Amino acid sequence: MRPIPRTAVVLASLLSLAAPAGVPAPASAAPDAATYTNPVSADTVDTFPDPTMIRGKDGRWYAYGTTNPIFNSDGETGEHILPTMVSDDLVHWTYAGDVFALHAKPSWWPAATRPWAPDIRYYDNTYHLTYALSVGGIGLATSPNPAGPWTDRGQIVPAASGCPSGTIDQAMFTDTDGSYWLYWGSYDTICVSRMTHDGTALTGPVTQIGRGRRMEGGYVVHRDGWYYLFYSDGGCCDGAFSGYVTKVARASSPTGPFRTPSGVDLMDLTSKDGIVVAGDGNRWVGPGHNALVTDLSGQDWLVYHAIPYADPDFPPVTGANGATLRLTKRPLLIDRLDWIDGWPVVRAGAGPSTTAQPAPVTTWAVGSRFDTADGFGTQWDLVDGHLQTDAAGTVLSDDTVAGNVRVEGDVRGAAAGIVFAYRSPDNRIEARLDGATKRLIVDVTVAGATTTATAALPDNTNVDSWHTIAAERRGRNLSVEVSADRLRDASAAVAITLPAGIGNGRIGAVSRSGAAQVDNLGAAPLYAPVRHRVADPSVGAKLAAYSDEFTGSAPGAGWSWIRGNPGVTVSGGALSWPTQNAELALGDNSASVLVRDAPSGDYVVETKLDFDGTRGNQQAGMILYGTDDRFIKLVHSVLPLNNGGGAVLQQTEFTKEDTRASTSQVTSGPMFGGPAPRTMWLRMLYQPETRTARMASSRDGVTWEWGGSWTAEFAAPPRIGLISMNASGATGRFDYVRTYAAG
Known part of the structure; x- marks a missing residue:
């Protein structure tokens, strides 16, 4: 491992806090925002292509990349197979090992292969990491922990997958009905197929959803009723000549048709609009193969690689397949992703950042990962790094929050949930899972009167697996969603107009009956959305x-x-x-x-x-x-x-x-x-x-x-x-x- 120095992690904005009579004093003001400068993988690894990322249930962020010579500048001449990094703040990263060691490759892999383009998901208490083999086929590894060790689950998609472009650049997606989907394809077609109930094989037809010159790297998220397919086209990894561009289209179904902002179908035989981020020519070249991550304020960030124009190429290296390779440096970048008029774009259209930028919000104004129970009451037990109870009840933070705020927590149990804006049992907001009815239930109680809104959870929801409940309050608008992996693939969502009288209060964990566990519970100031694009050249x-x-x-x-x-x-x-x-x-x-x-x-x-x-x-x-x-x-x-x-x-x-x-x-x-x-x-x-x-x-x-x-x-x-x-x-x-x- 190559640990790097840590700096203090601070909030990127301040939360207005006020304390009415009868509730504890609010937390002290957060310090000024931290900054980051791309690439965020600098000083940790030399390169980190095709990145994907998830916030683990331990409260830390994990990134996974394509097989590459990550320590070439330290004198290593070979590659690491699917390297992993970990971070507490999305800015400072530490190398955390490889999914597979060079000397411990699965026996079913063809000898000449190099594993590429990992994707990470979480459900049923297990991390599912898929990857593509350079010679064809998609593999699966699983682990109860985001850092492994990983168990080889074999090949889940054969090289002859039914997609004309083969089996490269796969990514999973969980739909609102709990069904699992796999997107894959490269050079020049992207396909999709439904997966089995356990996400270990394809089932049903293979559908082509996109055609374009060098189209690849599909990644889907669901927002506001739309399925957004991010992808890249152009030359991916050819040093200063890499023309990779990240684009997007959307559909009302996970199988399409996906259309660009101008209405072009991704299956149309033409190049496509919908640019999310493109190279600036002289600092960052070929930005692409993205994933998404959301910080604690609710702000989305594009996770992607790009090539430094001034230093784009490795010397010859020995590949994981034993061949001598000439590779391009593709370090890890992050940048703010704005949703403007229903379409995502990096930094309002300003492109990849080249100077210091406000960092993601990765520390709560009030909250805990429960390494200790400091800041919360003692009504629940602290067990293996999370709060736990065997009976109905509520545990509350010492401090209060108010204003536009995002509150989230990982919950497990048939009646587990989170509370916020808590002033008394008769004045609070509560969001919880109900295992008996398979519903997300949101109660808003003011002066003893409760308004309830619910949404159905998928039939296959396992409430004994961790789920993230996230609630965002902006003015009198409240939105609540639940997901398994915190990648904003919500399995249930509720929107409420709040009644008058909801003010500041404490946050906490709740169980309505029986055993419940809650972890990573906190509140941060809600992000301020960017509404307008930067001006185009004139x-x-x-x-x-x-x-x-x-x-x-x-x-x-x-x-x-x-x-x-x-x-x-x-x-x-x-x-x-x-x-x-x-x-x-x-x-x-x-x-x-x-x-x-x-x-x-x-x-x-x-x-x-x-x-x-x-x-x-x-x-x-x-x-x-x-x-x-x-x-x-x-x-x-x-x-x-x-x-x-x-x-x-x-x-x-x-x-x-x-x-x-x-x-x-x-x-x-x-x-x-x-x-x-x-x-x-x-x-x-x-x-x-x-x-x-x-x-x-x-x-x-x-x-x-x-x-x-x-x-x-x-x-x-x-x-x-x-x-x-x-x-x-x-x-x-x-x-x-x-x-x-x-x-």
């Missing part, structure tokens, strides 16, 4: 000297050809360019490029493109051209759907080509933007100071989907250009090229 004045409306019979002044005019014509206010059987990729630099000088300073270049490509690899669009081996291009491209029976995808493709620093080899990397209809608009914002270009696309020229950025190490200012190439038989028709000063 355009300023049109720069006529760097623009062309194509109103003549040839390209206007300022244009020149690289490798000659391949038959381009200008008429009717448009430039028409049949696609060439020529390329501009790696060692094949045979395609023509129409170029012109660019202005100084930040600028936006835009074109309206009609493209009729129908077969693989045809493409047309814009380019920022430095040399044949150093450019950034934004095109409408036609790409084959892997294992798609000949189907092709219409893609908004954003690609850079440059020299890889670690090998001095020319490399090309793709990123994908929004939908690519036959007629579309393309934009690139270029900032010479950082040599960074950001892409945007539109289907109407008015509403723009801004995506990620690429940085190319241009030795001189790149020129603005057009291309139409790769395979003949299509035509790119450009209505104009307009260059604007950046707004």
Whole structure:
């Protein structure tokens, strides 16, 4: 283990506290908010790809990652199989071992495999960790503890799973009816199937729910009646050329159809909008393969990996399969996830953080993990790190809370629950499980009068397994949910408008009858939601000297050809360019490029493109051209759907080509933007100071989907250009090229 120094864990916001007559004095004010700086895995491990995370029933957070050389900088030349880290605050992490030791691999694993992409869930008093094998198949390990030791449960999905893209990047999901589902798929299809009642095998049909170039890493959460499917597309793990982008779509059923914010079905044969987070080009590249975690204030955080642009590559390492590998560093990042107008986005659209940020709330204003019973009464016993009773009763905190607050506790037992806003038996809020009726029951009592709301628990609910009850009070609105694994997959939820008279009070544990256990009980100030996205880039004045409306019979002044005019014509206010059987990729630099000088300073270049490509690899669009081996291009491209029976995808493709620093080899990397209809608009914002270009696309020229950025190490200012190439038989028709000063 490599422990790291701990700092004090403090609240990220303050809770208003007030004490009326007859109740104990409130807790003292919390200290100022802590901060974090990505990657949060720095100084602990070198890399932590494909992260997933859970808050264990011991009150600590656990993260699990793909097999990788996590201690390469310490001189280790090999990998760790599914490494684990643990944290008390989501910011400072300690290595906590591996799910499987290199010398103790399950015997059924193929010799050449490397385990990838773990996913963690909790139900029936057991942690279920699934993982994919690089050669195919999905395995399961279980443990009563989040840190293991883990018991191998064998293969739960064979390599021939019924999903055309195989068995990579699986994630489980528990629906509101208690049913278990598994999502999986990579390169280029995501599938889903229902699982057996114990979550150890698939049952029922395998349904394709998403198709897209390099689509993978599906992860589902249920919010406000919608099933949100997070996924990544683009190149995942190719150093500074990784075009991974995290996107989202939603559905009213766990089997879809999943649609993007603009209404595109994930099964449509086009690239997709719904960007959650994309790379900034020169600090973090390829942010993707995410999970979600919720802090004690109720704020969601995206858990994901990204690649440091300045130090992206490992030297050759010995893989867990014995092969010599060239791998990319993908450390662990976290960032605030905002839900704006029904859609999730990282930091209101600001992208991955590069500076110190307010840390997650991981300490309660009032509460305990019950390592001791300090702060609570002595009516219940302290047993194995949790409160326990054999009879009906209530145990209360010494201190009070008030205002907008989130209260939660882990409960186990047929009538176990939590109480808050407790001033007396006649003035309190209580949320509990009822094993006899299989319901979540919420009682709001004011001056002896009780209002009750209930919601059905799934038939398969085992009240003798730990469940988390979480209640959020915002003004007079109260929402309560119960889940098995605290991953916001609620199995029951209740919403109530609170009556007047509910004020501050104590929190506590309650049993209505018989044995009950409660752990990790506390209250924190409720998070303040972000309601508005950050502004998208804007355009300023049109720069006529760097623009062309194509109103003549040839390209206007300022244009020149690289490798000659391949038959381009200008008429009717448009430039028409049949696609060439020529390329501009790696060692094949045979395609023509129409170029012109660019202005100084930040600028936006835009074109309206009609493209009729129908077969693989045809493409047309814009380019920022430095040399044949150093450019950034934004095109409408036609790409084959892997294992798609000949189907092709219409893609908004954003690609850079440059020299890889670690090998001095020319490399090309793709990123994908929004939908690519036959007629579309393309934009690139270029900032010479950082040599960074950001892409945007539109289907109407008015509403723009801004995506990620690429940085190319241009030795001189790149020129603005057009291309139409790769395979003949299509035509790119450009209505104009307009260059604007950046707004």
